Amino acid sequence: MPLFDTTIRVVYNHLNLTPFGLVSIRNYAARKGTRAKRAKSKVKVEVQKVGFIPHNQRDLASFLASRPKLKFDDSWKQLPLDNVYPHKYYQWTVYPFIEAIQCLKETNHPDMYNQPNANVHVNIDLNMEGEKKNRMHDNFYRIAPIPHKFDHGEERTxxxxxxxxxxxxxxxxxxxxxxxxxxxxxxxxxxxxxxxxxxxxxxxxxxxxxxxxxxxxxxxxxxxxxxxxxxxxxxxxxxxxVNGVNYSALKDEYEKDFGQVKTVIGNLNMEPHHLEANFISLIKDIHSVKPKREGPFITRCLLWSPPSNEKLKVDHKQYLDIKETKKLKRQQSGNEVSDEVQEAVVQ
Missing domain, CATH: 3.40.50.790 (Ribosomal protein L1/L10, domain II)
Known part of the structure; x- marks a missing residue:
């Protein structure tokens, strides 16, 4: 090879240039449709503007994962061995109703909170599953009859x-x-x-x-x-x-199978047995709307009396007579009303 050509080749390689005489020639073309596919892949992505999102819907999955479950079940925990124990590691103590009222009276004694006439509140957890598992019980509002009336602070016309x-x-x-x-x-x-x-x-x-x-x-x-x-x-x-207990059973916004009733059954200055009678009447009225399925409808009952936040779990199952509840439900459903009246209501 002549020296001149060799010198030019070295210079062009050093400058990363290709001389005209060294241009590579291809006798084939790109595959058919390659350029068209490449052009289609370069689609402009439009960014959609998102409006205002309420705080309770932002990152809902992580929120539900961090949110504590409302359905309470401590059956897997062991029973306490004595009167002093870490509350969160053992099952809740189940009090007889009369004993729970006595505890609330001691808490609201003049020597402590000084609220001897405070209201007795009750929180009742419900399993809102319907007859079908994928269908939940609707919210309901009722007035339960009570044998011993008290000043509930409402004016009902x-x-x-x-x-x-x-x-x-x-x-x-x-x-x-x-x-x-x-x-x-x-x-x-x-x-x-x-x-x-x-x-x-x-x-x-x-x-x-x-x-x-x-x-x-x-x-x-x-x-x-x-x-x-x-x-x-x-x-x-x-x-x-006029004298009954007004209550509403509402489902949770996220846990649709969990519902709760919060109401007042009396005052601490009432006789404990009178409060117990009001409590029995309330839970029987709630149990009368139980859907036709297996399993309990009322899962937990808690008593508390402000200003104290202490909640005492009471046993409600001993007061529920299934046969008596079914009879009460039939009476409340109006089975004694004649067929003519039923047709007039429907029309």
Missing amino acids: VMVFTKDVAKQEAARAAGAGMAGGVELIKDIQNGSIMLTDFQHFVAEPTILPELVSLRGLMKRKFPNPNAGTLDDDVTMVVERI
């Missing part, structure tokens, strides 16, 4: 519809704000009496055909045997509404 004059007087004496028959229905239709001034409506079955004309005005408050507001004994219904 009741209107009673009955043709019997004696029942009208008895209903007023029980606490009804207004009671009447067909003439009361006509006054409501004329606009002289406003239904918005009353929270609850009670009626006896015999006046139901005339009362159907007000169904559009009452809507969900229309007397119904399932709600216990359509009954022959209107006085008993009025007493239950």
